[in-house]
Amino acid sequence: MAIAKAERLMNLALCLLGTRRPLSKRELRGSIEAYLEASTDDSFNRMFERDKDDLRELGLVIETVEALDGEIGYVARGDSNRLPPITLDAEEAAALGLAARVWQQARLAGAASGALQKLRAAGMPETGESYEERPGALEPRIPVHEAAFEPLMLACRDRRPVVFAYRKANAARPEQRTVEPWALECWRGHWYLAGHDRDRGAERVFRLSRITGRVRARTGGYTAPVPDVVTVRETVATWAGETATRTALIRLRSGCGYPLRARAVEVRELGDGWDELEIPYGHGLDAWLVEFGPDAVVLEPADLRADVVDRLRAVAKG
Secondary structure, eight states: OOOOOHHHHHHHHHHHHHHHSSSHHHHHHHHHHGHHHHOOOHHHHHHOOOOHHHHHHTTTOOOOOOEEEESSEEEEGOOOOOOOOOOHHHHHHHHHHHHHHHHHTTTHHHHHHHHHHHHHHHOOOOSSSSSTSSSTOOOOOOOOTTTHEEEEEHHHHHTOOOEEEEEEOOOSEEEEEEEEEEEEEEEEEEEEEEEEETTTTEEEEGGGGEEEEEEEEEEOSSSSOOOOOOOHHHHHHTTTTTTTEEEEEEETTTTHHHHHHHHOEEEEEEEEEEEEEEEEOTTTHHHHTTTTGGGGEEOOOOHHHHHHHHHHHHHOOO
């Protein structure tokens, strides 16, 4: 089984940092297990050069040294890769610890915890009792359940186009989308990606829970400029009717649909187990109403009612 690139990069970095003298390509190839999988010298050379460039982009200072016999060697000296002294006051340390704890449900949790341990070892001030030891303390969390989160986060960071299958709420089958990702943001418990949709030639926002299958990275750069400010939350809020000027009349089963009730500007009891709600109406409300199934019935406007019916029929066919 192929060894993951992250493990290969880590092993290469450890070799370069742990050696007292420059190591040649030949020595590195024989010392790192992943390089033994390279079937030819050309494939090894390409792999090694990419790995070396990636480590340099991550900040590792790698020196190239020519030996007396003319062979090229590589080394990452400790004095060139040592961080300056880190000084944080109590407020900064508390903020950093809080930020690290936010990611406990993501795969970033291990990296965040390890970084905090290293900072504490370097002298980061403690803030008293730990959050675990503090009874009734606030426990911030950003839930990350979608498999698409990590590859999309890396794609946003590296500015790499991606391809994924996306199923709209009113579609029976997912469609392939080619996107230049800009930013990820969590809004009301759901993660959204904002980016340039190449197929539509415009900005689009995608809900990660509707991405099916793997997210695959594509080569090449972006074809559209990235905005200086990406307002994911504002865009999603507008689509969901947060800034709408119209209202919709919804009949809702009693005791159901509390998120709808929280949005309502007026609620009237109809009797027989039903209530009537007046809620803001904007783009995306039809998709949201579908999630409540038979507990919510659109009374007006007619176009919203038709959209909800169409979506429900599409879901039934799927």
